[in-house]
Amino acid sequence: MIEVANLTKRYAGHTAVTDVSFTVGRGEIVGLLGPNGAGKSTILRILSCFMPATSGTVRVAGLDVFTQADEVRRRIGYMPENNPLHKEMRVREYLKFRARLKGLSRPRSRERADVVMQQCALTEVSHRIIAHLSKGYQQRVGLADALVHEPELILLDEPTQGLDPNQIRAVRQLVKDLGKSHTILLSSHILPEVEMTCTRVLILHHGRILAADTPENLQKDQDEAGQVVAEIAAPREELRLAWEHTPEIQRHDMAAAEGNYLRCTLTPRPGVDLRPHIHKLATERGWPLRELTRTRLTLEDIFVRVTHAGREEEP
Amino acid sequence: MQTYLTLVRRELGSHFVSWTGYVVLAGVLFLLGLSTASLLQEMNAQENDMPLMEQFLDTYYFWLVLLLATPILTMRTFALEKFSGTFETLMTAPVGDLEVVLAKFSGAMVLHVLIWVPLFGQMLLFRHYGNDPTVADTGTAASTFLGIVLLGMLYMSMGCLASALTRNLNTAAMIAFALGVSVFVLSYLTFGTSLQPGWRTELYSHISIIEHMRDFARGVVDTRALVFYLSATAVFLFLTLKTVESRRWR
Known part of the structure; x- marks a missing residue:
């Protein structure tokens, strides 16, 4: 579903992502795990065609994200960091607007808005103004927006950031359910979150991938070191x-x-x-x-270990 | 086309769901009311044979509205989306950059046209109560409105560019205001040089929006002015488009 090869992204003055390669197969739920500034959002922004890579190739469903951006965008549902929404709109109105923007016909967008509202348990707030909803509900509106045009791939940037524990649990469950029918790539800096929802984890640090494994194997590593x-x-x-x-x-x-x-x-x-x-x-x-x-090792310990191991391998 | 119309609708909606649309409309109504009052006073004081719309321009309320209202109407277009982050959700939907720029511009233009509709009320008022039906005939009304639309296009495109340059609403409004005032003040150059013929006079008369508007208010539709506004608008929209695209090569 996603093929990333030798991806590098340089901003003026610093390199955010260095020579990253990975693939995500259809139906996988993959977590990008890393501390703040590791390059998670940058990778997701490039995948979502928001900005191009400095070098390297990125393909989604076999399409190049730079030259076939429009086709790629139709196949991707992306929820950016901090979940930006037009907060003055009502839930259903917003979802219909987004569906129309993504090219759905009027009756189809009405239909899809209702379906995703049901999927994300938003039906009872469908006529509320988004700004008046709790953060958990707003997050689900963001997810519903990502789903509304039936994308094959869903990209979620820190989907549980700023939520309370109950809301986090609800969003995780939702992501897990979505994983049954979609390919999902999500980013997080919280290890248990990735462990619980993802089938595979990519650990990112300073713009490089340091480890890619299943959560079980990472867990085993941890247990041994605990x-x-x-x-x-x-x-x-x-x-x-x-x-x-x-x-x-x-x-x-x-x-x-x-x-x-x-x-x-x-x-x-x-x-x-x-x-x-x-x-x-x-x-x-x-x-x-x-x-x-x-x-149990904290995420920090794992990073220390992985980055340390990375340094030993270098020479 | 579908995305374009969806975006225009959303632009208009955002003005009328929040306060900006209403505040600007109310402000313009107030200023037009003042201008009506001062026009009446002037007409009662002394007779003259200037067309009504030209007299209206001379009260300067027109320019006040143009200079103050356009930055407010355009400041949100891009700056607010960038500030709130919705720019990212917008640009990752399957929409083209040009479509977005044109939709934002069109949304602002629709509002601009809307705020000038009350001016026709003023015209009708004078026509109804004035003895001379020629003070505001249909022809001058149409050409005045054409002038307002053309001038609006120039100012809205400058406002869109200002808004695309920043993520701060205040900065966007101030850049738009500074650009607008500059263009307005440039018109005064004609008054200084109109006596001596030469290329300067020629140039200044081409860019004098005050002179252009006066022509339109008299019922004169000059193609040179038409070309000036259309091409200037195109230039500013092109710059806006490039600014929006700049995230790709930064």
Whole structure:
């Protein structure tokens, strides 16, 4: 559905995207994951034909986004960052206007507006002025606009930005449902969001793709690298010796916690699950164990790891 | 064509859903009312045989409306879309840049024509109560209106360019106002040089919008003026189009 080859975009003075190549197959939900300024919006803007690339080729459904922009735009539903809308219009009126703008006939645009309003649960607010709606509803209006001309590909730039947790959940569910019938490329800087909705993730940093994998594999990577936190009531010195004699532990930190407990943060060697070891140790010695958790890596940690790995590979 | 009409409708809608359309209409009505009052005063004070519309131009209310209303009508065209981000949703829909520019311009033009309709009310008023039916005959009315439309085209295209240059409404209005005032003030050059013949006089008379408007108000439709307005409008619309396209090569 999308073929991007050696895409580079330079703005006056700086390069936003450097030599990016990736493909997205029909029916996939792919997440572009990266911190602010990584080049996510730039890639989406080029895909949506808003601006051209400096070099490289970008094809959507086999059509070039620069030379066949009109055809491409007909096949794409794009929701830009911050979801800009004509807020003085009413929901149904806006969707009909957008449908007409995208070339649908009058009866067809009426029909499609009603369908997408149903799809995005907007029917009960169809006659409200967009500015008076909550942000969650406005976001759904933006999504409905992206869908109204039945595009094959949907591009969403930060679709859950600025929403409250309930609204985020609703929008994610909607994206997931849409994924059953559409190809979706969305950008986000929130890892769990991408994990939950996407079938594949591209990690972007400083305008380069550092990793492309399924969320499961990224998750596995994380689990292997995750630290284990244990709160144990034991003499500090004995505990220290115990950690040092466990070969699976790479590093350990201890801090006094509430009561007589010590809070230990343990970094295992790669591929080792420390939790059974700790449990065994505690039961053998008769030390009370009140907490045993594996911390998940934050997005930041993954970036640090991936960018670090990237640097090692370079020379 | 469908997208063009859809966009024009949306342009008009945006003026009448928000306050701008009504405020401008009300402001113009107020100024036209004032001009009617001052015209009456003048006519009662002394007799003259100038056509009504020419007298109206001499009250300067016409120029006040033109200079003040056009920046307000055009400032939103592009600047507001850029500011609110809807420019991106607009330009990623399957529409051409030229279509967008022409639609925005046409929307502004429709409004411009609308705000001048009350002027006919003024004409009818004078015709009805005046003893001389020739003060405002159909011919001069038509040529005056043609002049208003042509002048409007020039000012609206300048306003569209100003709005395309920036994402700030105030800046857009100020650029449009500065351009408009400059063109207006340029007309005064003719008054200084009209005595000495030469290429300067020739040039100034070509660009003097005051002189052009006076001709139109007398019922004279000069093709030179026609060509001037149409070509100047085309130039400003072309510049607007290039400004809109500039996002592609920036």
